[in-house]
Amino acid sequence: MSAWPEHALAAASHRDPYPYYLELARRGWARDEGQGLWLAASHAAASAVLASPACRVRPAGEPVPAALDGTMQGQMFGRWLRMSEAPIHQPLRAAVAACLAVLPSEEIQRRAQGLARRFLAERQANGKGLDGLADFLPAATLASLLGWPERSLLHLSEQVAALCRAVAANANAAEREAGEAACQMLNAELSTLADAGWLARWRRAFEVLGEDALCANLLGALFQSRDAGAGLLAAGIAWRCAGPWDWRDDAEWRRRLRADPVLHHTRRFVAEDVELAGQRLRAGDQVLVLLAAAALDPAGPGEAMDFGRGRHACPGERQALAIARGALAALEEIGPDWEALDGSMVFRGPPNVRMRRFGAGASK
Ligand code: HEM
Numbered sequence: 001m002s003a004w005p006e007h008a009l010a011a012a013s014h015r016d017p018y019p020y021y022l023e024l025a026r027r028g029w030a031r032d033e034g035q036g037l038w039l040a041a042s043h044a045a046a047s048a049v050l051a052s053p054a055c056r057v058r059p060a061g062e063p064v065p066a067a068l069d070g071t072m073q074g075q076m077f078g079r080w081l082r083m084s085e086a087p088i089h090q091p092l093r094a095a096v097a098a099c100l101a102v103l104p105s106e107e108i109q110r111r112a113q114g115l116a117r118r119f120l121a122e123r124q125a126n127g128k129g130l131d132g133l134a135d136f137l138p139a140a141t142l143a144s145l146l147g148w149p150e151r152s153l154l155h156l157s158e159q160v161a162a163l164c165r166a167v168a169a170n171a172n173a174a175e176r177e178a179g180e181a182a183c184q185m186l187n188a189e190l191s192t193l194a195d196a197g198w199l200a201r202w203r204r205a206f207e208v209l210g211e212d213a214l215c216a217n218l219l220g221a222l223f224q225s226r227d228a229g230a231g232l233l234a235a236g237i238a239w240r241c242a243g244p245w246d247w248r249d250d251a252e253w254r255r256r257l258r259a260d261p262v263l264h265h266t267r268r269f270v271a272e273d274v275e276l277a278g279q280r281l282r283a284g285d286q287v288l289v290l291l292a293a294a295a296l297d298p299a300g301p302g303e304a305m306d307f308g309r310g311r312h313a314c315p316g317e318r319q320a321l322a323i324a325r326g327a328l329a330a331l332e333e334i335g336p337d338w339e340a341l342d343g344s345m346v347f348r349g350p351p352n353v354r355m356r357r358f359g360a361g362a363s364k
Pocket residue numbers: 057081082083084093096138142220221222224225228229231232262263266267305306307308309311312313314315316317319320
């Protein structure tokens with residue numbers, strides 16, 4: 001592997017992308033002609049893009065990727081909070097954030113720990129087993145809290161994975177077909193759950209927004225938890241491989257996430273000409289917001305940016321950390337061979353996630 005990442009989209013899987021990010025953060029803005037992207041790398045540039053109403057989460061005129069037109073996935077995608085802009089974004093965000101906020105961290109951690117314990121009881125705690133745990137636990141914990149029966153959680157997490165692959169920009173026809181089947185199955189299963197507990201809370205919060213918005217955003221929350229949640233959990237394991245650390249402390253997670261982030265970038269589409277942090281952008285431009293570089297910027301406040309900023313910032317940060325803590329608590333009980341895991345670790349995952357894999361990339 002070369003000393004410098006080939007380009008920003010390859011940086012998250014590079015062994016040491018941080019000198020590269022630091023250099024970009026010092027420059028503030030850069031243009032990558034090869035990828036057709038502006039890179040917003042300083043804290044000021046990244047924050048300005050995330051705060052600007054001119055920078056949207058979807059390209060103007062294409063709220064849903066054309067490849068998903070006429071599918072159930074496309075309908076879901078178009079209703080997701082993550083893919084929405086004003087005026088619907090604000091009420092959707094209020095509803096999703098309120099539902100996530102009602103769950104106490106201790107309850108989430110306990111549920112995650114119990115599920116992780118039972119998952120590991122049926123497998124070896126080797127690289128492959130831990131990759132499987134990272135893929136399984138985030139969506140499974142949320143689904144379990146919604147009332148999904150435990151026997152179908154493994155299947156559920158595989159369906160959510162299929163959905164993630166299907167909506168990726170580089171998905172092929174077979175992946176989109178599998179995603180469509182997964183989407184239909186998840187919806188059908190959702191409709192069989194008892195309307196009680198946390199699910200009843202979601203239903204109340206979505207009374208005005210409607211049933212379609214509710215179903216889409218329940219699946220949207222599972223979708224959002226999946227890749228980033230696996231990356232977070234695997235980072236916690238990798239740091240544990242290097243020696244004991246205080247994973248019970250959220251402040252310690254944030255300190256580590258600033259130095260070695262999990263979520264490296266997000267994308268924005270410029271809807272109208274605008275000048276942000278000294279850079280002129282034109283309608284139709286695409287911007288890669290380098291959260292990992294912005295967190296390192298010596299001129300910034302020195303905070304982790306993994307969970308984003310501004311109006312689309314992650315409403316699931318506390319919940320994601322509780323799930324990762326639950327996994328580490330279960331792993332400490334069985335004491336895997338941390339040294340062997342460390343030796344087998346590689347970086348391999350979606351372009352925006354620094355995803356550690358311990359089982360030579362075989363996660364199933
Ligand atoms: C319990 C697990 C999680 C849930 C339920 C969740 C949910 C969400 C939702 C609903 C959004 C869209 C917010 C909006 O557009 O207004 C979002 C955004 C985001 N999430 Fe999460 N998330 C989870 C885990 C994570 C993790 C583990 C990370 C990072 C390691 C992360 C990073 C982000 C980022 C960076 C954004 C903003 C993206 C952007 O501005 O383009 N999330 N999340």
